[in-house]
Amino acid sequence: MxxxxxxxxxxxxxxxxxxxxxxxxxxxxxxxxxxxxxxxxxxxxxxxxxxxxxxxxxxxxxxxxxxxxxxxxxxxxxxxxxxxxxxxxxxxxxxxxxxxxxxxxxxxxxxxxxxxxxxxxxxxxxxxxxxxxxxVVPEVSFSIGSRLASFNGGLANAVLGTLLGTTVNFSLADYTALADARVETIGFLDGLAGSLGITAGTYDALLTHEVRAGTLVGALAKGVSGPARLALETLSRASAGSPVPLKKLLTLGRYGRMSVNGGGKGLGAQISALEILSAAAALADGQRQVWLGLGGSIPGVAALSLDLAVGEPAGGGGWFGIGPAGTVVRTAQVRLRIDAQIAGNLTLQNALIRLPLWLDLASSEAKVVSATCPNRAEPNGTAEIAVLPGVAILAVGKPSNAEMRDFGTPLPLAPVRILDATLLQVSASGHLSIAQTSPVPLAFSSADIGVARLKMAKVTTPVTSLAQGLVSGLNFDISILGLGLSLPSVINTALKTVVAPLGPPLDAILNSVLTTLGLGIGEADVRVYGVRCATPVLVG
Incomplete structure (x- = not known):
């Protein structure tokens, strides 16, 4: 116890x-x-x-x-x-x-x-x-609007020169050399930064600048050699040129966060010098309007003038981009106003017929749907691009300068007086439209990407001659003011006979002007330059 x-x-x-x-x-x-x-x-x-x-x-x-x-x-x-x-x-x-x-x-x-x-x-x-x-998230470098097949030298010079705010005197050989010359994207931007005196910051910061066309062309010249360099250097010295918004030209995705001159070359984007020049012209100075007088150059046509207005791509987005699935690039919006004057025949009192037309071409867009990384079997990877060609409308009408530049408002559709003689008055109306409501898929194989092969997305309804189709289907409202004239049916036939030959040359002119800007009616051209899978990320 x-x-x-x-x-x-x-x-x-x-x-x-x-x-x-x-x-x-x-x-x-x-x-x-x-x-x-x-x-x-x-x-x-x-x-x-x-x-x-x-x-x-x-x-x-x-x-x-x-x-x-x-x-x-x-x-x-x-x-x-x-x-x-x-x-x-x-x-x-x-x-x-x-x-x-x-x-x-x-x-x-x-x-x-x-x-x-x-x-x-x-x-x-x-x-x-x-x-x-x-x-890994495959990142695709690609562009839309790179139509380089053929050029009407004089017309291309007039369009490029006016848009760039300078004088262009390229020969067909110059255009061929520029189309063949390849420029590395990041190297081009580094050269542009040097021309602007920018030594620090990111590419995204650089792309917020607007640069004069002369400066841009000078930087472009540094990345090429031979005849292409000589042509670009001559152009860069001609004038300071119009301002070009760089953010509408290029979209770099996450690569935009890299430092300028930081060794970011080799993104797999060897772009044609002519592609960059054409895209820069389309974007220069916002909504510049170009007048081209082509009178006497078309047989049977007394006079022909063409007004071109170019707007920015709808909803933003550059013409060239690098990024994963979902990345979008867009072309510019374009409006054309055409005034054709044709001599009438005896049935039409030998009166002058004035046929005004307008073309409204909305932005085309291309979007990365999917891509696969380069591997042993496919060393360049693969990519699928969904392309939506821009809506195109060709119609009879004479929009004002303000209407031409207001890309947010549709152009008017209304009958227009085309013949006003002493005893005879004729009004005309008509329009054709082309639209693609669902995207057109384009598949790019490794071989396609290796050579930057151009692929074209077309609207499902074939379009071969838009102007010819409109001209042949015009509706005429005929007013006979006196006796002794032919019957309305005879006058209608005479009108169609006189106006019909205008279709094919108009189609050729429209295609030449749009080709200069890398565009097409009812079509969109796309190139894929490379697929990168450089940065794996943990997902689980």
């Missing part, structure tokens, strides 16, 4: 018990911390292995093993190659599909037995498992 009542040394007993408990807690804490650290190291190694393997899926297995063994992990991993779709409607674990193409992701799974320093005699070591999934 005395022993139980004795309280001496009780603190020693409590201390010993607490010390034993602290030792147990300490051992558990050390083992837990060690297991947590080991788990983090395994996960980090697995993530690194997945990222490394994604850059080269063909050798994923060997790359993963190398990375893990270099990190000190010797167990065999499970390596799966497949497709990862970032679909928010699916749970994260369902977004990766093993073996499915196009291959853009690698999933690595790894297991090993954890290490216990104090508890090994009391319990079995737990298993440490880690899974890492990495994917």
């Amino acid at each position: 005395t022993f139980w009542r004795d309280q001496r040394g009780n603190m020693s007993i409590l201390f010993a018990a607490a010390l034993s408990l602290a030792g147990v807690v300490g051992a558990i804490s050390v083992d837990s911390a060690a297991l947590f650290r080991e788990s983090r190291m395994v996960q980090a190694a697995v993530d690194l292995a997945a990222i490394t393997a994604t850059a080269d899926p063909d050798n994923a297995e060997s790359l993963v093993r190398t990375v893990l063994r270099d990190a000190g992990f010797v167990e065999d991993p499970v390596v799966e190659v497949g497709h990862y779709g970032a679909d928010p409607a699916k749970s994260p674990e369902m977004r990766f599909v093993r073996g499915r193409g196009p291959v853009n992701a690698v999933r690595v799974s790894y297991r090993q037995t954890g290490t216990l320093y104090f508890g090994a005699n009391l319990m079995n070591p737990p298993e440490i498992a880690a899974t890492g999934t990495a994917m």
